[in-house]
Amino acid sequence: MTSTVCNPTTTPSSHPSFLFPQITSCKTIRDLHQVHAHFIKTRQIHDPLAAAEILRFYALSTHRSIQCARSVFTQMEKPNYFSWNTIIRALAESSVNDHSLDALFFFSQMVADGSVEPNKFTFPSVLKACAKMGNLEVGKCVHGMAVKFGLETDGFVVSNLVRMYVMCEVMEDANLLFSRSVGDFGVLNGRKQEGNVVLWNVIVDGCVRVGDFRAARELFDKMPHRSVVSWNAMISGYAQNGFLKEAVEMFRDMQIGNVCPNYVTLVSVLPAISRLGALELGKWIHLYANKNGIGIDDVLGSALVDMYCKCGSIEKALLVFEQLPKRNVITWNAIISGLAMHGRVEDALDYFSKMEQAGVLPSDVTYIGILSACSHAGLVEKGRSFFNHMVNVVGLEPRIEHYGCMVDLLGRAGLLExxxxxxxxxxxxxxxxxxxxxxxxxxxxxxxxxxxxxxxxxxxxxxxxxxxxxxxxxxxxxxxxxxxxxxxxxxxxxMDIRKDPGGSSIELDGAIHEFVVEDDSHPRAGEIHSMLEEISEKLSLEGHRPNTTQVLLNMDEEEKQSALRCHSEKIATAFGLISTAAQTTLRIVKNLRICEDCHSSIKLISKIYKRKIVVRDRKRFHHFENGLCSCKDYW
The missing domain is CATH 1.25.40 (Serine Threonine Protein Phosphatase 5, Tetratricopeptide repeat)
Structure with a gap:
């Protein structure tokens, strides 16, 4: 095999990838090793183009090996700018933290060598390394060098400069660069302003990172053009910072705007759906993933399992879990915690055993789920045993959450001392x-x-x-x-300290209806009030007497009974009864622990109206059916 020299003015068909088809045909890292060894044996590795192509495949292909890439690069006599950029990019994009520092080292070597100058393809990678390290001082030096080399107006360089300042949380400089770039973009690189989606995305993401959601939303609304990345930045930002309804509304607006959600979108919005208890929307997302060929891997699968658990559909969660081709510790934790939350204690313990049999090492989160399961069922000895096993056998250091679970377990069992x-x-x-x-x-x-x-x-x-x-x-x-x-x-x-108001919500036809105590703000308030009266009468006929000891206010008995009748979970239940067909399951989410009177009332309501009613309170799920509750009155 003879060496091939490439004329710099050759056509695209003379690109190195076409000149060395034996490299591009490699299917595994082993194949690449064999080609590399052959190139060394035939001395073809001394051809700068051949060496550069071997380097590129080691550094950037799906068969990448940073160690091999570094070895190839260090043996090059005179690396060209392409090879320098390749090794710097590979190190900057690596998931290993130390590699970002190595990228900066190679960049300094490139500058010191002087045989080739950094160009518009070099600086984005170097700035990415600075951003990942949060190294503002070096980032500013690189910024100065970009200006020196006349690259301060290149779109990709500017985008990565803004990202670097964003990641270092220097939003003032990031905004200054952004404003200048957007104002000048009509003349930058011949692009039109609306084409610079990346730059807009970076600055929006920066505002989200520092928690300035007002600024993020204002910028988002002003964007001349939005990509799916733009939408994902806002949705994930809202969801991760507790703006649950905003995340779901943004997700709906995304569809109205004819932007197709992708894998990242689904993973980002599912936690918000889970916390809101919006089961119908969660089902839609699951169906959307299947219809559009979005692979349900262990990450998306874990999010779906968690969603079904927290939205009250534990059977569907189990079905999704069993169908997953691959499960990680997060997936196992999701199903174990979900089963615990639903009072399926024996099942939770059974899945913990299955997890161990599958060779998946339990994490500290796993034990939080198991200890919670024991607490919900009053299994004191089992809880003690699991806690001791975690510490003495598995060797995990207990976190504050583990101690909290043990305190809850002991306290519920009456072991207060x-x-x-x-x-x-x-x-x-x-x-x-x-x-x-x-x-x-x-x-x-x-x-x-x-x-x-x-x-x-x-x-x-x-x-x-x-x-x-x-x-x-x-x-x-x-x-x-x-x-x-x-x-x-x-x-x-x-001290101007105010009590958190109790609130409950119910999802109907994809819309979430929220209620607070004595709420009469709903458009159907009159009908709801009539249903509450009907419920009260039917409960009385069943022998139910309101537990007025739950009303800890200094008022007469009649006022206390009236107050109990208007608890938010009862209002949500009444609304569900007048809004759905017979035998439809009602799913209610409450932000506080359900009170004893509401618990006993809803048990009877499930029997009177022949409904299954699922209530998620702050601690767990209660499945009411035919006058009974899944918690067996221990909660």
Missing amino acids: EAEELILNMPIQPDDVTWKALLGACKMQGNIDMGKRVAEILMDLAPRDSGSYIALSNMYASMGNWEEVAKVRLRMKD
Whole structure:
């Protein structure tokens, strides 16, 4: 095999890829090794074009090997600009953090060598390395060099400069560059302004990163042209920062704008759908993925399993899980936690065993799911056993969440002293969530003395959190000590601390309807009120008596009964009954723990109206059917 020299003025058919078909035909890294070895044996590797093509395939193809690419590059006598750019790009794009530093090292070597100058293909990769490292100082030096080489107006260089400043959270400089580039874009590289989607995407993403969603949305709305990446940036930003309804609305607007969601879109919006409990929309996304050939891998599969679990369809979650061709630890965690949340404790423990049999090592998140399952079922000994196994056998360091689960497990079982002792002897500082678990248990078990002590600790630990004040107030109210209730309420008023309002939502025909206590703002409020009256009458005929001990306010019995009737989950249930066909399952999401009266009422409603009613409260799912609940009244 003879060496081939390429004329720089040759036609595209003379591109190195065409000159060395034996390289492009490689199917595996082993094939590439064989071709590489042959090139060395025949001395063809000394042909700059052949070496550059071998380097390119090692560095950038699907068979990439950074180690081999570096070896090829370091043996080149005089690398051309193409080879320098290839190795720098490969290192900058690598998922290994240290490789970004190596990319900067090779760039400095390129500059020091002086035989070739960095060009418009060099700087984007170098800036990407600076951005990944968050190295502002080096990034500014590279910016200066780009100006020196007259590349400050190149579209790709500018985009990566803006991204570098964004990743370093220097939004002032990023905005300055962006504004200048957008203003001048009519003359940059012959492009039109609307063509610079990448630059707009970068600056929108930057605003999202620093949490300035108002600016991000304003920029997004002004974009002359949007790609699917533009939409994904906003959807994922909203979803990850708790703007759930905004994420879903953006997803719907995306479809109205005739932009097809892709894999990233689905993975981004599913967590928001999960937290909202919007099952119908989640089903639509699952169907969309199947219809459009979007592969449901372990990542998308995990998101779908989590969505079905959190939207109340545990059977569908199990079906998706079983059909996945590949499962990772996140997928297993999703199904185990989901089963625990739905009170399917034995199934959760069974899937934990299957996970171990499949050779998947459980993570700390796995044990949070298992301990939660034990807590929901009151399995104290099993919970202790799993906690000890995690620490002493698997060797995982318990996180604050594990201790919180154990406190919840012990407290629900009435072992308050043991739960308090566990908190006091924790090797890490207990947080407010851990103390709240004990406070909730004190309220449940009626231990007022410990409850007051824990509430005071919480008030010192999280003085602006209304939860501890409300819990203490409720404890005094349950004793009829209205004087102490007034003191706590006055303390809240003086500190301008307000109680989080209880709220419930229900999804119908893809729309989410939200309700709060005594809500009369819905367009069908009159019909809802009539249904609430009907429900009250039918409950009374069934022998139900409102549990007015749940109304911890100083009012007469009739007022207390009226207040109970207008709890948000009852309003959502009434709305569901008047809005759906007979036997349709109602799925309700509540932001707080369901109260005892609503729990007993909805059990009877499921029997009276022959409906399955699924309620997701702050802690778990309750599946009401034929007068019974899946939690067996232990929650």
